[in-house]
Amino acid sequence: MRLTVFGATGGVGGEIVRQALEAGHEVTAVVRDPARLTATGERLHVVRADLFDPEALRGAVAGRDAVLSGLGARSRRAAGVTARLTGAVLAAMTAEGVRRLVIVSAAPVGPAPEDDGPLDRALRSVVSAVLKDVYADLRETEAELARSTAEWTSVRPPRLLDRPLTGRYRTVVGGFPRGGRTIGRADVAHAMLAALGDPATVRQGVGVAY
Secondary structure, eight states, X not given: OEXXXXXXXXXXXXXXXXXXXXXXXXXXXXXSOGGGOOOOOTTEEEEEOOTTOHHHHHHHHTTOSEEEEOOOOSSGGGTTHHHHHHHHHHHHHHHHXXXXXXXXXXXXXXXXXXXXXXXXXXXXXXXXXXXXXXXXXXXXXXXXXXXXXXXEEXXXXXXXXXXXXXXOOEEXXXXXXXXXXXXXHHHHHHHHHHHTTOGGGTTEEXXXXX
16 A cells, blocks of 8 residues: 555654555655654655645645554643644645545543443543643544544554554454553554554544553
8 A cells, every 4th residue: 555654753653654664565754854764665755844734745645545643742732733733634635635544542532431440430530631631632633534524543542652563452443442551652553554444443433452
């Protein structure tokens, strides 16, 4: 497949690029600072662009089979940036007739398991309160996806860890795995790439966790 990856210098985005290249895909990585991109390969193309400008992004998505986004706020003070960046990506995709989009979101944006225990409910409540602005940004991002005509999937992980790829995690389309508290960034990237070929995830949120 011909893929475009946004947020390619981040923890999840970098893993998407690496795993996609290893799987034999052709990857266009859209970055603001190419020096921060660690992945290399013959099928890797690097594009430096203003991520807030849809016109500047059109060339990066034109003719691609799908777009994956690891974009997100790096801190609470940056809350609001994800919806703006995703809006620019959607506009560029619409202009070029590209439909498939997979983004990374977060577990609290989606529904909690009905049978979650009291500890998990308490942890979710605390995290949602501390990072409420970040999650409000992600909710607006997902609302914008829902308003669009894109064939989108939102992958919603809990607390992220820096761990090697395992490929062993749980997924719930439209929900979240019971008791799921952590997952490695490499496995989130794996789940996002897997969603590309799964029609059941189109226009759905997907909870992922160990």
